Amino acid sequence: MRAARHSVVTAVAMATALTAVTACTSKSGDEDGERVIAVTATDSKCETSKKEISAGHVELAIENKGSKVTEVYILFPDDRVVSERENIGPGTKQRVTAEVKAGTYEIACKPGMKGDGIRQDLKVTGGSAAKRDPRLDKAVAAYRSYAQAQADETLPKVATFVAAVKAGDLEAAKKAYAPSRIGWERTEPVAESFGDIDPKVDVRADGLEAGQKWTGWHRLEKALWQDKKIGAEEKTLADQLVTDLTDWQKRVGKAEITPTSMANGAKELLDEVATGKVTGEEERYSHTDLVDFKANVEGAQQSYELLKPVAKENDPALVTELDKQFAALNALLDAYRPNATSYEFTAYDKVGAADRKKLSDGVNALAEPLSKLAAAVAK
Missing domain, CATH: 2.60.40.420 (Cupredoxins -  blue copper proteins)
Known part of the structure; x- marks a missing residue:
């Protein structure tokens, strides 16, 4: 995982x-x-x-x-x-x-x-749990649709990436790599809830279990940026990526989703940023970390906005703080986005230590109140 x-x-x-x-x-x-x-x-x-x-x-x-x-x-x-x-x-x-x-x-x-x-x-x-607020059922249904849409939109982008890999076009594959990951990064907690998909498509070399073969995006990332070559193995791995992500796409609709899993998933996405993107470890070869960073924040904010009506009623001070911190983090991140209408960001190896510290502080400031969202919707 x-x-x-x-x-x-x-x-x-x-x-x-x-x-x-x-x-x-x-x-x-x-x-x-x-x-x-x-x-x-x-x-x-x-x-x-x-x-x-x-x-x-x-x-x-x-x-x-x-x-x-x-x-x-x-x-x-x-x-x-x-x-x-x-x-x-x-x-x-x-x-x-x-x-x-x-x-x-x-x-x-x-x-x-x-x-x-x-x-x-x-x-x-079996217990006598209180009946769920209908607004929360609506939030779950909306989030399920969102997660499915992200998966559906990912597959064509992955197909573009894979086609470039199989054609041996190094530059085209590099260009298509980061866009192919956006939908996954927005909804990663849903994919991880299945347990077996994430290790196939998104594991890094240092996360491999004993005896596990390295497959997925990051194996191909290394080939493109560090090894600077596309061989027969990479082309086979590209086909496998499509197979594994198609499996994810088909299973998203069956995921167990609750209001608290949405809230906890939002917190998990911020943890993803803190432990992978801010450190530069996630995209260590391509340095496209800020693309993933933005997608993680967008996914967390989508869950929050859907749960917000109930959270605001139960804990208005928390909602005020979350609104403030989401806005602040997005502003920090978008400073590295030359064109607000595109999903292109500054390469992370060009971001200095002081600026990385500012981004890290922004993540921490949001993650702490976000950890309280599940309790707020469960009141």
């Missing part, structure tokens, strides 16, 4: 920054109420305060007592993701709100953000 691609050092710093506000308020599951499950993660254990809970909203109060950055998931039996929180640094705490139906699940902690994780069973019984 995505977390395997992140820099551990950067993740520690980001996690520490983002948890500073909430760390002092985290308590045990019993002290915090029946809808809270305390999750204690170490390098070798994943302890949960409850093994059973009734259907409805559940909050994980996560504490990482290990020495490694970790991530915590609520998973369906087939490993699809219900909800997740990544980049939880040693000695820090995070809280994540999710919505669960009756059934069997697993809570997984992944020390070092690698492998299948250490897992605990969670049984969810």
